[in-house]
Amino acid sequence: MRVVGLMSGTSYDAVDAAGADLWLEDDTLVLEPLGMVSAPYPGELRTDLAAALPPAATTMREVCRLDTRVGRAFAALAARADEELCGGRAELIASHGQTLYHWSEDGVVHGTLQLGEPAWIAEATGRPVVSGFRSRDVAAGGQGAPLVSMVDVLWLRGRPGVPVALNLGGIANLTVAAGAGSPAAFDTGPANALIDAAVRHFTGGRLAFDEDGAMAARGRVDEALLHRLLDDRYYARRAPKTTGKEVFHLPYLRAALEGRGAPAAEDVVATVTRLTARTVADAARSVGATEVVASGGGTRNPVLMAMLRAELGGVPVRGSDALGLPSAAKEAYAFAVLGFLTVHGLAGTVPACTGARCPSVLGSLTPGRHALRLPEPAATAPVRLRVGRSPAAL
Incomplete structure (x- = not known):
């Protein structure tokens, strides 16, 4: 499966996209890196994100506007990544979004908010989108992070x-x-x-x-x-x-x-x-x-x-x-992997790492332009990841 992973971290300076070919070989998940593209946030958007982050106050109007503007920025890069990295043949987009707030008190996480409405990505690319990865782990009693674990x-x-x-x-x-x-x-x-x-x-x-x-x-x-x-x-x-x-x-x-x-x-x-x-x-x-x-x-x-x-x-x-995993794109590749696991019905968390009660299949799915056809659920979960190349490329 060709997947584009999208990531913008807590530095909120740019959006990164990584293209990956992913497939299962018995108990091993194989990842072939296809490359990375990145785009800085427009200066005004970055300024507005900074102005909305705690401890600053913000408004629901501004949160709505940021959700749309971040979604459009992710959508534009996802479409570019599909063409440049996946030859226009991506089957799935996995979007982390932009974290605006992580609600933690006395070591307990009660909620987490990532902006970047996935409908803009699905509309721009025509591909199904997995997003909202962190909330399910929080609902299961976890910290919602680090999901890359x-x-x-x-x-x-x-x-x-x-x-x-x-x-x-x-x-x-x-x-x-x-x-x-x-x-x-x-x-x-x-x-x-x-x-x-x-x-x-x-x-x-x-x-x-x-x-x-x-x-x-x-x-x-x-x-x-x-x-x-x-x-x-x-x-x-x-x-x-x-x-x-x-x-x-x-x-x-x-x-x-x-x-x-x-x-x-x-x-x-x-x-x-x-x-x-x-x-x-x-x-x-x-x-x-x-x-x-x-x-x-x-x-x-x-x-x-x-x-x-x-x-x-x-x-x-x-x-x-x-x-084998480029440092600048590692988290984008990680969310490509998590999206792949989600559509195959596989858990994307390690409870010992996030503190959750149980492993969870992560995220929400936004359909693409065509009828939504999910792959058959995987029979067994992978126990290792190998960075390699597809047999056709060898």
Whole structure:
């Protein structure tokens, strides 16, 4: 089955689309990557998304408008991905949407909101669309995240030691895929969220992120500020746990800076970069990681990656590209996999990773332009994922 996976993360800067050929071989799900295309959100849409995110107030009018505008942005990229990556032969679109709010209180997730009305995608492409992946896991008592843990567990199963998959988006999450115990997954805390917030603040919006870690490289870590940030209760919570930009945002950083005079911008950026590296490394050590397989936008920040390697000591860190999944597109591929599982009647969650009571078939299905014909339900669920090529291409 040819599937287009659509993803926009908590950095809300762009929409990514990955094309994949997916098929089952006995107990193995095989994924052939077909490539990735990406499109930045129009500047006005990105500004309006930022203005609507907590702790800002918003209106139902604005939520409705954003739902439509995000849906149209996803639809345009899905149509392009179908043509450019799948030769106009995609059979399914799997859309994560844009997270606007993740409702968590005292470690319990009560709801989650992703915008991007799937009807626009179905209308633009003519393909059926699976969307709304997270809510079913929340309804089953889970955190609704990290959903990529299902793919990580299948993908890294069988590697020696305790491999850990790490995603560095706005928020960092990791999956413990193997080892002596059960799989586990959780958000470790901010990845780029506070770095981006600091850069935008100190440059007056001129820069949106720390390109190549340039600001952090010029700064010095403020140890007192770092320890104040590390005192956040989130880091001591037991997994499974999730968080988001409704917690780690500019007002959060401003509160930590209160009473510290006028710190140098570069020092603040260096400090929050070290915060990400320290909290990720602490989390990886706590689960006995023997290797870290990293993906996401944060892997393009050489200062962050150098800090992470230093914090991890001798634990090797490699990009997911080394194992066949392009780092920039890994989450888009993951949602292509989750969409494939859904239409085959297969669960897309690992309860040990999300905290749910049971595995769930995820998402809602929006029909395409033609009669909806779902594949026969799979007889057995896959126990591993192999990144490879179709026999016809060999």
